[in-house]
Amino acid sequence: MSFLDLDQRLLSLAVQAELVYSPLVDIKEFPKGVDVALVEGAVSSTEDLEKIKNVRARTKILVALGDCAVTSNVPSMRNPFGCEAICQRAYLENTVNPLVPSQVVPALLPQARPIHEFVKVDVFVQGCPPSSDAIYQTLSEILEGRPPILAPQTRFG
Amino acid sequence: MSPQPNIKTLVIDGKEVSATEDQTILQVARENGIEIPTICSLEGLSPVGACRLCLVEVKGSPKLFPACVTSVTEGMEVTTTSDRLARYRRRILELLFAERNHICSVCVANNHCDLQAMAKDLGMSHVRFPYMYPALEVDASHARFTMDHNRCILCSRCVRVCDQIEGAHTWDIMGRGIESRVITDLNQSWGSSDSCTSCGKCVQVCPTGALSEKGKSVAEMSKRRQFVPYLNLMREELQ
Numbered sequence: 001m002s003f004l005d006l007d008q009r010l011l012s013l014a015v016q017a018e019l020v021y022s023p024l025v026d027i028k029e030f031p032k033g034v035d036v037a038l039v040e041g042a043v044s045s046t047e048d049l050e051k052i053k054n055v056r057a058r059t060k061i062l063v064a065l066g067d068c069a070v071t072s073n074v075p076s077m078r079n080p081f082g083c084e085a086i087c088q089r090a091y092l093e094n095t096v097n098p099l100v101p102s103q104v105v106p107a108l109l110p111q112a113r114p115i116h117e118f119v120k121v122d123v124f125v126q127g128c129p130p131s132s133d134a135i136y137q138t139l140s141e142i143l144e145g146r147p148p149i150l151a152p153q154t155r156f157g
Numbered sequence: 158m159s160p161q162p163n164i165k166t167l168v169i170d171g172k173e174v175s176a177t178e179d180q181t182i183l184q185v186a187r188e189n190g191i192e193i194p195t196i197c198s199l200e201g202l203s204p205v206g207a208c209r210l211c212l213v214e215v216k217g218s219p220k221l222f223p224a225c226v227t228s229v230t231e232g233m234e235v236t237t238t239s240d241r242l243a244r245y246r247r248r249i250l251e252l253l254f255a256e257r258n259h260i261c262s263v264c265v266a267n268n269h270c271d272l273q274a275m276a277k278d279l280g281m282s283h284v285r286f287p288y289m290y291p292a293l294e295v296d297a298s299h300a301r302f303t304m305d306h307n308r309c310i311l312c313s314r315c316v317r318v319c320d321q322i323e324g325a326h327t328w329d330i331m332g333r334g335i336e337s338r339v340i341t342d343l344n345q346s347w348g349s350s351d352s353c354t355s356c357g358k359c360v361q362v363c364p365t366g367a368l369s370e371k372g373k374s375v376a377e378m379s380k381r382r383q384f385v386p387y388l389n390l391m392r393e394e395l396q
Contacts, residue, residue, distance in 0.1 A: 070283050073260055080258070080292035111290060116283060124282040128262035155277040157261025157268065157376075 201385030298348030
């Protein structure tokens with residue numbers, strides 16, 4: 001949403017960049033030779049882990065976008081309790097059809113952790129959500145070939 | 158005739174300054190407009206050197222000194238900013254964030270938090286230490302206030318204000334190292350405390366969202382700390 005708040009600046013970005021993958025479009029496989037990947041969310045399931053390793057291998061500049069990616073934020077609130085207690089509360093207590101899903105739904109990792117604990121991250125954009133100005137600055141600096149320095153403008157939360 | 162305090166001259170960041178012998182490096186620096194980052198220090202409370210953010214370099218020693226509790230000496234040469242200090246300050250902050258569960262986006266102190274502000278000022282982009290995710294409690298037994306141990310950084314401001322300004326000494330610290338916890342009375346629930354006067358000073362001085370007023374939602378807990386030196390002044394007047 002914060003990304004969409006770039007408003008008309010999206011148009012100037014659209015001429016300089018080609019969107020080759022997104023979870024919201026039809027492309028199933030993350031392509032090779034990607035220049036910039038904006039990744040949001042913590043690494044919480046086995047599928048997340050597989051995906052992030054794949055993305056890192058095929059991308060030049062990996063940007064951790066938002067507090068969940070940078071610090072694991074809200075997803076990490078389950079960490080002190082452990083998967084078993086979480087699944088018990090979510091799927092077994094207070095439900096009409098108690099059953100912990102084990103097919104199709106990816107298995108939870110023991111803890112939800114930030115991206116940089118698994119792969120090397122090149123740029124960190126803080127914020128929940130990061131302001132559209134911070135996102136725009138990050139992208140325009142990368143397009144100019146400079147490492148983005150966001151320090152005074154961004155903060156957690 | 159009361160004895161005159163000794164005047165000392167020293168150098169901070171190349172600037173010559175003068176001080177009385179009972180002053181700390183931090184006090185002298187602040188009087189001369191030189192900023193040193195601190196979290197556990199609060200004007201009106203005794204300094205304790207808990208957070209170690211105010212570490213400075215002093216010529217002639219390879220050690221670093223916490224400016225808030227180090228007295229000035231004649232001819233001292235102090236450096237408050239350097240690459241080494243910047244590295245240490247960022248590391249200290251990252252360790253504070255990694256030690257407990259600091260989730261700014263859903264915290265009552267979001268945007269009013271000294272820890273969050275310090276991370277912003279020191280340009281901390283991310284935490285390079287593995288997060289510990291300890292299982293810590295929330296004590297909501299008090300009628301008006303809540304203590305969330307997930308957000309506590311053990312600065313001990315609550316302990317000091319309750320002891321030195323209110324005089325009740327309800328808060329104290331139990332345990333060592335990573336097991337340290339802020340406790341009420343004899344490690345009992347806050348609501349069952351006999352000494353607590355519900356004055357709320359601890360809530361106001363707490364730098365993070367660990368201590369908060371009930372009824373405050375996300376980002377609503379802004380604090381008022383101006384009262385601390387004022388109360389000290391009024392007490393001195395009475396004596």
